[in-house]
Amino acid sequence: MTGLDFDVAHLLAGMLVLISFLELYQDRLYALLNVFALHALVLALSVAWQAFIQDAPHLYVTAALALVFKAVIIPVALHRIIVRLGIHREIENVVGVGPAMLTGMALVALSMVVMLRVTQEADPLAREDLAFALSVILLGLLMMVTRRNAVSQVVGFMSLENGLVLAATGAKGMPLVVEISVAFSILIAFIVIGIFLFRIRERFDTVDLQALDRFRGERR
Amino acid sequence: MAVIADFAVQGIEMLLVLLLAPLLTGFVRKVKARLLRRQGPPVIQPYRDLIRLMRKEVVLAESASWLFRVVPYLIFAATWVAASLVPTFRTGLLFSWSADLIAIIALLGSARFFLALAGMDVGTSFGGIGSSREVMIASLAEPAMMMIVFTLALIAGSTQLSTMAEFMASPAVGLRVSLALALLALIMVAIAENGRIPIDNPATHLELTMVHEAMVLEYSGRHLALIELSASLKLVLYVSLIACLFMPWGLKPADAGMPDLAFGVAAYIGKLALGAFLLAVFESSIAKMRVFRVPEFLGAALMLGLLATLLRFVSRSF
């Protein structure tokens, strides 16, 4: 593997982390969806690059799946859901953008150190890719934690899954079956969440998850 | 003899930067106007403005002190010295070792410090608004810039701008994640430092959201000319900085011959034009931010810079 292959793979993975930060930074739903589409696009590029340098044609399928489902279908569908439901377009954060980004920084640092320390003997590319993937996963989780709106939680979940895909493709020799099953499970999860969104909305007249907490009788 | 030639080239470089600065500003304005389907003022309009301002008498507010009259010269001196320390068309400037990138940033910080003081000198409410917002922006932009400097210095193994530019031009660099993060953060900081949209609007003169213009509201005549010239110089400085670090192609070593240097100058002017064009397109396509969205924007730049630095600390291959 030459230095350039190495660097491009790194760069794409790093961009994925960067876009995760961008998602954290957004305060409009539509902009968030656009950024998420970009996230998926970069993921597709990254996977395709892995397919190219690992000579693994089945990864191209994964890339295509990511491109079609995550970069096109899901954002468009979410977009339509927002229009249909008339969801308030500003995202309500539990914590401000600044603290959320700071926490994100800490998480990235943590995942770097954990990954690089744990996998001392592994192939350097895989190590650093894994570190990035873990960061993407943690950032997705962080986004789900810090957002009140159900749609942005969905986006957080999806970008978390992107991190999983990145981790999986970075490691050589993952069978295609796993990829496809993961992709389908995500799709199903999306459908289920979408249906839930409609049901929540019908029942409570909002998709703000605080409303649900109120009905469970939990104190905020 | 060689020393005299070196001095001459250094002098030419300083003059080139100074002479190009208003042209760049005029070019940005022209492109913006054309993008909005307006004719726009001619590209050389800033020169005419400067000459006219220089010739006019200064109208000084009654409550202005000596500091108010000294500050334009101070700002101009600091900005010009800083701008002439950035490699433009060749590396290995004669005095490049007298101040590294950290010192260049600090020189710009000095200019800003005194400009903010001048904003408060007359004792008007607009001046205070401008100064207080400017220091708020600076309090985030400067650390962000510092983090960018850290990243670049860790990659190049030096804070010396000439050495850094030479390293960036060599094939040893490769594509680096930290480099990409630093570039993005640098662009964000450059936009904020130069008071461009979406942070500040350089074309406004009566608006509650103005920052830079609010500080210089009381200036007139030659003082205003110097401040405008310093602002243009700062724009050139940042474009040259981005160009010499991230687009080092065409940058000639110190001992290059005449034809090479001519090519270097042409490449440099091309890079400036490209930067100005991209800036104009960006400015035309985006709306100004609320003032209290600015800290988030710059905070993001700071985070990116810190992330890039962290990556460099953790592993050398990032």
Next chain:
Amino acid sequence: MTLWITLSCTAILLLVAVFAVAAGREAAATYVVYGLCALAALTSLLATLQHLLGLAPPAIVTLPLGIPWLGAHFRLDALSAFFLAVVDLGAVTASIFAMGYGRHEEAPLRVLPFFPAFLVGMSLVVLADDAFTFLLSWEFMSLTSWALVMSHHRLQENIRAGYIYLVMASFGTLMLLLAFGLLAGPEGHYTFAQIRAAHPTAGLAALVLILALTGAGSKAGLVPLHVWLPLAHPAAPSHVSALMSGVMTKIAVYGFVRIVFDLAGEPAWWWSMVVLAVGGFTAVMGVLYALMQHDLKRLLAYHTVENIGIIFIGLGLALAFKTYGMATASALALTAGLLHVFNHSVFKSLLFFGAGAVLTATGERDMEHLGGLIHRMPQTAFVFLVGCAAISALPPLNGFVSEWLTFQAILLSPQLPAWGLKLLVPTVGALLALSAALAAACFVKAFGVTFLGRARTSAVQCATEIDRFSLAAMYFFAALCLVAGVLPGLFIDALAPISDALVGASMPSQIGTQWLSIVPIMASRSSYDGLLVFLFMVLSGTFSAFAIHRLASDRLRRAPAWDCGYPDASPATQYTAGSFAQPIRRVFGTVVFRAREHVDMPAPGSMQPARLVVDLRDLIWDALYVPIALAVGYAADRLNRLQFLTIRQFLSLVFAALVILLLVLAIWP
């Protein structure tokens, strides 16, 4: 020889203190006392400089004072010579300043005797070479400075300041007492030479580090032990504030360096992390606190906290490099920290002098009542501006050099092998950059609101320039800011013996470099030349001024301010200190201080003005000190019952205690 000279200077200062008690009421006493102080400190400074220039070897003297079998040991080596020079330099200038400033003192007897005694205390701490003398001098320094803080004791806030200072100073001394107790070991090796020879175990050394950090840190003002500092420093007369902020905090730094780098043995891997984290936190918190202040002297005092943080960042880096055997990098970081010690003592004293001048001229410390002083006090304004620029780390002044060196040290640290440091150092670097930028904002505010704009009160309009002694002292320090900024190589070379002694290496000599530039590691890596930058700025500034005035126009006309066509005659419409800080308060204060703003709108028909109220909470005070105070109060209430016992009951308590102690002794294995 030099040590004898410095010791006799301290003895003379003690005599001056006695003299001041006797003659303090005389009108001329101010001149005589401060003049003698200046002379004694100057003599001591000249003697010390020989050590700094490497002309005299370390000297040791033992005097038959103190504990009979121990005696009082004194030693003048490179480290103590440097700090003694800082003390003496501050003392000379403060004395000269006070020859003018001190005449306005209402109760000179409350200041004159304690001032020389305070100088004695600080000098002896630095010279002490055994634990007993060190602690005794330390406590003497604390008590005399406490007396000076209490010199205006009728003000309610000064009483509170003095009380808190006394409590915190006792706490600090207790911590140092325990640290030295551990270092001395069961055999009671009290001299530093014996302590150095004994190697404490790792656990013991760790305890010593923590105790030294809290003990010296509470004196230096490390967050969260800083609470007394912004109360006590402003309460003292301004020349004493300058000494307390500029010099006494440095004595605390000396204590820390002496214990941790010299006495406590090899550092463990986590020591530097603790020091770095505390330093970074202190730097940012200090400047944020300072930004929220509108009392000029308190702002300066909080800013001392920030600079102490910067110094500890340098020391922490030095410790980190020392731990992993990177001697040259360690020397760079240590030099950066120590150079900042010197620089800060210069510009912080200068700024406190300026604040004192403003206080004398207007009777005001509150910036909201000042403004426009540059017209009334142009010279004070000029030197204060130099101080502001220097402390904001603007080139080509001296504050920039030490921060630049610290940044260079940070850039060397990716080679450190420890993972924790890999994460911590860049973060600390970001905190350092943030605090530097915020410091500039803070001093734009301090200078802009105090000296610029229009006068806010009539007190300002009648202000006059301060006397010549005070101006001379301020000009001297302002000049020193510039000299240390453009010729930093001289100062760096003077610090070389210290880093040689403490970390086993020193920075390359800066004397022979091209154009007097400074080169920390090698020229291709980084260099900075304050002299050239200064010359370039002067040349291009005068060139442009000359060209424009000759070729274009030099006409000038005065007119009312333009202000976008809304001229307003009232100076009350200017930006105040509070409004200037508002954007930064919004950005940082909402989290750090729980800052909340609300408008008190009067009822319709009421003639009251509407007011914007800002609530700031000091979370450190609330979280750390309030519970302690409550606990102490509770315990005191409980123990109060002991006061009402009869004599028989008291005696039985004492008897029981004695019997229990004897029992313990009897059954101790």
